[in-house]
Amino acid sequence: MSTVAAFNKASPLDALQRWLPKLVLAPSMLIVLVGFYGYIFWTFLLSFTNSSFMPSYKWVGLAQYAKLLENDRWWVASKNLMVFGGLFISISLVVGVLLAVLLDQRIRREGFIRTIYLYPMALSMIVTGTAWKWLLNPGLGLDKLLRDWGWEGFRLDWLVDPDRVVYCLVIAAVWQASGFVMALFLAGLRGVDPSIIRAAQVDGASLPSIYLRIVLPSLRPVFFSALMILAHIAIKSFDLVAAMTAGGPGYASDLPAMFMYAFTFSRGQMGMGSASAILMLGAILSILVPYLYSELRNKRHD
């Protein structure tokens, strides 16, 4: 083949140029293979060992998973995640969509208002948690404010109430993320073809019903990406719990991310901590895989 001969003719510098793209990408490939997949596999291995304060590689099979599933604190954390995730996601979506639709009505100073809705997203969850911990402080926070303002019987002590402390997390998380949902949907609304709305108006539909029946259903992709991101935030939530409640009172407000940290790094139960991390990965995959699947399928249909 003449091309083979031709390659030989190429100068070493040319050969280097040919390899440069691969060379440049190589460090990142190594990072991804080792730092992402290698480490996941390592954690996966640890979850089958009896590692405690130090890693050990004594195989114990599924014992750590069994222990985890018998652990009451894990179940509290999982149940909390369900409650927290469900409420956080649905309230953020409702608030975000509502604000987006209202903001889409040719509002004066819209840019300014949008900036206000979105700023919490720039803050660390630790800052958010600190602020809301103070706002929800029983005795000095909103509790006292509303009483000072004349609502004599008002009590707000959810932060120390084991049954209600999860709702405090929900309030703070919604405050932080709903503006982001608003921004996503507002961008989506701006992308809707105005002639569709005009066509519906000609057909005699009222504006609220145009939004409910035509515009919002056409934003399905935005809805799903918002859902994905919110679910992702919920599952990874760690800083908010750490700052607001540290899992307390007791472990009433524990979330899996907090559980994993506590068992792995404070209580010297690396094996069980790894098992909980793997279950968290499973939870994310169980949302991610169907989402990606439907995305790819839609793309093929386009």
Place this chain on the structure above:
Amino acid sequence: MATLELRNVNKTYGSGLPDTLKNIELKIDSGEFLILVGPSGCGKSTLMNCIAGLEQISGGAILVDDADISGMSPKDRDIAMVFQSYALYPTMNVRENIAFGLKIRKMPAAAIEEEVARVSRLLQIEHLLNRKPGQLSGGQQQRVAMGRALARRPKIYLFDEPLSNLDAKLRVEMRTEIKLMHQRLKTTTVYVTHDQIEAMTLGDKVAVMKDGLIQQFGTPQQIYNDPANLFVASFIGSPPMNFIPLRLQRKDSRLLALLDSGQARCELPMGIDDAGLEEREVILGIRPEQVCLAPEQPNGLPSIRAEVQVIEPTGPDTLVFVNLNGSKVCCRLAPDCPVQVGDNLNLQFDPARVLLFDAVSGERLGVVGNPQAHAPKDNVAQFKGR
């Protein structure tokens, strides 16, 4: 200036995949203008990228001035290219765009200055030198892209559909300008297009491509008058050649094509006598300008009456559509031709100009008459009956 030769060039993107280029053989002389034309996906742009060195060929050789360049990197091939999207560097102004390739090649600053001045004078873009590409119109960007190629004074210019992003009027203007530029500079040029008018007007040589194969390689006149197969015949020409599927018959030891307009019939004698063609399914091809109105006085050529279905006046011509053997046939008549829909016209064509193609393979059958013997222009004039 240089000669360019492609020897048995092949390109494949991996075993199992169909070849993108199959055994491409081409040779053009120094200073010639070669057109690669074909529908999208035919491999013409891949072939151009291979010549430029932007893609590696899988087999064969590319020779410039008889030296094999197929293993060289693009920068060493001394080839410049004008892209469909112009590919002007958006952050550089026009001057920097033109000078970039020269700077990379470490040309002295004074020489670069001189070269930029020469090129911008040539293309009349001196007043644009300090602008960014985003501030230029499509036509101006086109000029700058050409200027960038010209400044390098390469052995070969490549043009990749350079006019397809321009509006119709500008496209015609730039086409003439490219032709003028080539006549003046006489640089070997390869020009890719899917526009058959560009192919006909610009090229010294035309290669018609389809499915990675060269269907025909020749001068524009050869391609137009003497197409090698049904594909080339249908691709070149606007409005396109008429095709009438039929079966040849034999009568009095002559081969005949029987045409039927629904109200009249006509026996069209074929100029050839090949026993193999009898009773064969063929496609008869005739260009619209070769169908004309029969004169008042019979001239000995066969004619047929047909009803006018649709009239499309285009300005320089009037296109009239009739039905022959169930196929729509376009006739290109003089613009002042007084026809109405529903009129019956007496149409005539020269059997010597009719082409025959195999209905299955699309290959050209026997050479009917000898198209090259006619000077095409006289023929058309005569047959239009103006």
Place this chain on the structure above:
Amino acid sequence: MTKPLASRGFSLGRLAIYGTLLLACAVYLIPLIVMLLTSFKSPEDIRTGNLLSWPEVITGIGWIKAWDTVGGYFWNSVKITVPAVVVSTLLGALNGYVLSMWRFRGSQLFFGLLLFGCFLPFQTVLLPASFTLGKLGLASTTTGLVLVHIVYGLAFTTLFFRNYYTSVPDALVRAARLDGAGFFTIFGRILLPMSVPIIMVCLIWQFTQIWNDFLFGVVFASGDAQPITVALNNLVNTSTGVKEYNVDMAAAMIAGLPTLLVYVMAGKYFLRGLTAGAVKG
């Protein structure tokens, strides 16, 4: 979508829309206002007043005490954030350049593998990463944190640049190659100069992510190497001594101000980063 819900001009519907929007503004702003008010109050004032009462005496004592406690950690965060942001952005730009303009067999697969990093729950890599940092002698150092942030920021930075460069016509690269430019010349002279918007997006995204990080900070750093988020959390959740809410709030403001300032100054790029990560990530 520009047609208003209610007919234009002054109407009840319109009033209700503005009312709801302004109420929402108040809800979003109150925590910030409360933080600011509280941070300037004296502890005495905090006990007697309420969240929204104006300080009896405006005092900076909370801010001074807060800075004494977390100021050092603030500089830790700067030392971690600046190099990590710069390096991960640069790496992301190079990766994006290769993945869009110099694709090779397997590069798409690599991109797919990398993308998963956007969703990776970091809990699954914490232990191996801490073992590795220990082996490298980087445990509990700001350098170690820089490294970790570079590695786990790579997925997003690469995604940003790759998607941006995919929309750049590759004819530009081909033209430059014919002009004789090589891999790095094309990157430095042609692509980088036209990447200013996405560089801004990427810098701001990485800055907020890394500055706001708590998980890596609390796991990989201890003592003097801690970033400000960890220091703030320690301050707020300490159970010893009398709670000084003015100090807590001032410290929270100190931790939040850098990202808030960036947001106010470059909100456009901040939002683009969020949505770019959202739509594609």
